[in-house]
Amino acid sequence: MCPAKISESAVRRLSLYLRVLDAFELAGKTTVSSGDLAERGGVTPAQVRKDLSHFGSFGKRGLGYPVSELRERVTEILGLGRRWRVGLVGAGKLGAALFFYDGFRGQGFDVAAIFDNDPDKIGQRWGRLVVEDIESMDRVMRTSQVEMGIIVTPAVSAQQVADRLIASGVEAILNFAPTRLQVPPGITLRNVNLEIELESLAFALTHENGA
């Protein structure tokens, strides 16, 4: 009922449901059925029920799920009942875009440190933070109690940055650099790779038969 082995995609769907629940709660609905959630989330009702059932029985038969309570439970399950401290490595354009992106702090994630190795960037003030030298990562990460790292450096530096992050105690990394990173077991890594996304679109357009 609680934790066996939840698939990566199931977890991502929970994020989705959470957003749908937010919308329903805002709209004043007090209960939703798996069908309601499914429709707004673009999945099947059975999928919704199965996903939720991994963590317990939150619904009432014949009625559906209590919106507010389910929202709380899913928030808890995803580990969003608290705030997370994030370190951003790479003070380039993409780093800036992420840093100044609002729906970030709104969701419980605080950027607590920014790093770069470019002397021109180090010392710059970004909002309430100052861009730190990558060399002082270990010290800064520990004093700021950073738990997650986001890599927005060029590909060549990414592995080195990942190694440093891990050495500083970070156990979860989101990598935007177009490189396959090697991380030891126990470290969670997610990749966002623009090139791969575009190439998969190119493949789809090239191999579509009809239309």
Place this chain on the structure above:
Amino acid sequence: MCPAKISESAVRRLSLYLRVLDAFELAGKTTVSSGDLAERGGVTPAQVRKDLSHFGSFGKRGLGYPVSELRERVTEILGLGRRWRVGLVGAGKLGAALFFYDGFRGQGFDVAAIFDNDPDKIGQRWGRLVVEDIESMDRVMRTSQVEMGIIVTPAVSAQQVADRLIASGVEAILNFAPTRLQVPPGITLRNVNLEIELESLAFALTHENGA
């Protein structure tokens, strides 16, 4: 051998192999085994062979695959034997980061138009382009022969933008807005959602047992 139904993840692995092949070719290697590719790509040798076998027999038994030839074939398969024209919708920070990102044009993708609905942004010169009014999307997209759209607008505008892109003849969309987009069949959609990635990291950190 050629086209049945290739899974999305298999296509993404092809992108990966392509990058590994680039590295091998640069290093002067002339043949690689599935084991070589697997090691550098973080997958199993059997997976590599299976993925490639969907498109033909490129290897020699007892020897491996000819690097240069395989690289050409995979490039062709992914639809990267030509350049693609991309339209960027949203001239904010993230849009700018993507626009000025190099490894974009390097991979065969050219941003051919940028749109926004903010009067302050419309008319701005970005490199060789001028930010266009979203209202003129249909005309601009057609004269620029744009084939793919990238959405980097706030969530509230994203669906409307997607509809317009599709009306302008675009059949492939990469969506960075944190919203579930509805698109008709025949339109390829990929989502990149920062919030979902972070939440999946939060889940992983919350539910890790060992350490």
Place this chain on the structure above:
DNA sequence: TCGTGTGAACGAATTCACAGCG
């Protein structure tokens, strides 16, 4: 009756294991 929760059926994707060719 309605919608959940869930075992069972199904299907997709990965891995295994080996025949076959250089």
Place this chain on the structure above:
DNA sequence: CGCTGTGAATTCGTTCACACGA
């Protein structure tokens, strides 16, 4: 031999279908 190419076996995720409780 060594390594590919591929059916067979397996694992994993999704969907079905129905018993059960509100």
